[in-house]
Amino acid sequence: MGTGAAAALLTGCSLNNPFRAASSEPTGQGAVSGTDPDVALAVQAIGLIRATSAAAAARISAFPALSSRLGDLVALHQAHAAALSRAVPHGSSTTTKTPPPAPAGSRHAALVAQASAEAALRDELVALAVRAESGPFARLLGTMAAGISQRLPGLAA
């Protein structure tokens, strides 16, 4: 165990207390620097996120009443894609290959389909995080997956 961790464990009951202020660490933005071995994963993640976001936007267009439940997800995906884009060298292709199909069926079916797509995206991000070589990049992907999970209860029909 490193000196810092050992000292923290030896010096009293308050030091391991989660209510104690955390030390400053790199932000998510800084965490994506130096992830060259993971560029391919970042590009893959950006594609998945943009496709899911585009599907949400299409469903909002088809069913405007869903904007209150899906609009936050679109903003979330935009923030995630922006963070990932910073890990990708300038000039890399991160465009989404195919536009989402036009939503069919009822508003309820559209909501269920989007919830399913979000859960699938969450699972893909977790899988990419496991594969990532860079620890900070893995953390970034993990926080994105957790951000999606926090919104899934709001999609429950």
Next chain:
Amino acid sequence: MTPVEALQDALAGEHAAVYLTGALGAQASKSRQPALYDALLSAYRAHRRCRDQLTVLISAHGADPVAAEPAYDIPEPLDTPSELNDAALQLEHRIAKTYGQLIENTAGGDRRWALVALDDGAVRQLEFRGTPEMFPGSAA
């Protein structure tokens, strides 16, 4: 930070979380605040499971799991349900950051487990009226 150090930090956090959720639960009334009581009980059980699993993971690395402290600081005041709720939410935020750190400093099965733990903790924040975040568990 080595993987074992990160696991030990997470275990130390979970020791504290078990203690604190127990203390907070003892302050909540099952009859007058049933939702809060249930949320605290659920959180207590979840942290206990994580504590036990981290103990197993650390032992698998050939290290001795860090022991719990005799006691931990409890936030004050805790006179109202709102204060209990806020203390629990603050705890969950801190634990989420701990799991973010664990993801960052582990690989393979340990990282996979940490990802699930972060996900569970992030969702648990909602039980304490937490607001969904863009990057729950980030260092920022």
